[in-house]
Amino acid sequence: MIDALAAEWLKLRTLRSTSVVLGVVGVVVGLMVLLAWYAAHLWDTLPLEQRGHLAVASLPELANWLASLCLAVLGVLAFSGEHGTGMIRTTFTVLPSRGRVLAAKAGVVAVVAFCTGLAAVLVTSAVGRLIIGDRPIRGQSAEALSRQVPLFLAMSLSMVMFALLGLCLAAITRSAVAAIAALVAVWYVLPIIVGNIPAPWNERIGSILPGALAGQLAGTGNPQSLGGALLSPLAALAVMAAYVAVPYAVAAVLLARRDA
Template sequence: MTDALAAEWYKLRSIRSTYWVLAATALFLVVVLLLALQMAHIWDGLPAERRAEFLLRPLQEIGGWVAGLCLAVLGVLSVTSEYRTGMIRTTFAALPRRRTVLAAKAAVVGTVALVAGEAMTIGSFLGTRLIIGDRPFPDQQASIAHDLPGFVISGTSVAMFALLGLSLGALLRSTAGALVSVVLLWHVVPMLVFHLPEPWNERIGSVMPSALPRQAAGLGADNSIYGDVLSPGAAAAVMAAYVFVPLGFAALALTRRDA
């Protein structure tokens, strides 16, 4: 397993798409901080009655949401790039135990995504807090220690999306097909679910991937397109299912198909 991990780490570092994806994630963090700077400037010029309507939390959370898509793309490319170049045959010749290869790839991609996701979500949270300073935004009255755990959980969802992308890449063996599937799960399907009649929009919306971090953190789904019917434990279990169920199907497919 150690050799498989080392090989997958080397391969992930050797493809240019890894650096492009991580650079895009970092760039969006800069965008979030610049928007926070603009909001602070707007806040300073607002009358007192308008300031009560000014919320910062949606901006802080969008960083992790976009990071989920970026790292899902990395998960897809970590598999499909090998199929595109034919390198997958060399990989399976050197390491015939295909499930071990998939597990090593998942471990490497998941770790990179977790680190990047936490950096993005915590950076968005702390960076915007630093920028707004002592301005009393209505949704920023709680202490950093109180709000930080929710952003830490949001960071773990980035790894969930990355591993979901990896599984779809292994199942479909098509970059385009896997990326379309990721985008559908990331945002398109939740938008369609939002327009379902009640109570199905709330029930189905609660199990959408992007709805799970807030529920796992015990937060509500106010001002979002998602539902809020799961307990924190149930939401965490569904997040785990989004990781391990597709990986299980991917492992089964790898062992039953030719490279």
């Protein structure tokens, strides 16, 4: 298994698409910093009576939302890139156990997604706080950075979930386009549809959407999103695990039965 992990790590870090996706995550962080600077500048120029109306979405949560799609695409490309070039046949020749190959890919993608996601939200939060300072802009948390660590860890696990979901969808569909289309539907389209369902089902279904799980896992809820907040942290973790386990099991079965 160590050899399989080493091989998959070598493949992932030498793919050009990996650098591109991680670069886009860096751009997302840069945009959050720019948004923080603009919000601070706007606050300073507004009259006192208008400052209370200024609201900016939580920068770490916005970074998490955008980076989730980026890392989901990374998961897709980690499988589809090798399949598209036909190199997957060589991989299965060297490592006949297809389940081990899938597990190695999942392990490497999970570690990269977790580290990248955690770095993105930490940098966004730290630099955003430094720029905004003590300006009481609505939407920005005034809690100490250390007290937000559970939320940042939950966000990072959420990004791992999206990355592994992308990997499994690519293994199931064997098409980067189909996998990314499905991810965009889950990431963006589905929350909009659920948000327009009459109460109380909008909140009930919204609570199990992938994008709503991080806040529930950390116990902070989802005050600035379309998702609900009815799950306990343990239930949110279980749903998050199910989003990975079910497609992973389907991908493992199909890999074992289909030709490369």
